[in-house]
Amino acid sequence: MTLRYEIMIYWSEEDRAFIAEVPELPGCMADGQTYREAVQNVEIIMQEWVETAKELGRLIPEPKSHLISV
Numbered sequence: 001m002t003l004r005y006e007i008m009i010y011w012s013e014e015d016r017a018f019i020a021e022v023p024e025l026p027g028c029m030a031d032g033q034t035y036r037e038a039v040q041n042v043e044i045i046m047q048e049w050v051e052t053a054k055e056l057g058r059l060i061p062e063p064k065s066h067l068i069s070v
Helices: 035-055
Strands: 010-011 018-021 029-032
Touching: 010 035, 018 035, 029 035
Parallel strands: none
Antiparallel strands: 010 018, 018 029
């Protein structure tokens, strides 16, 4: 499944890591030592977020933005 949600990526001085956050999926975020690692990690978390929401019968938001395809 291809998910198309906006991903915000920023450097966290506190965590000393890149943080990748998916604003449309509450609580969906991951980190990584590199930009690419953070993106790869959040792709996995996005899949797990959607699978868990389906299992629990929760609403899965439609992507609002198509700026970044994942």
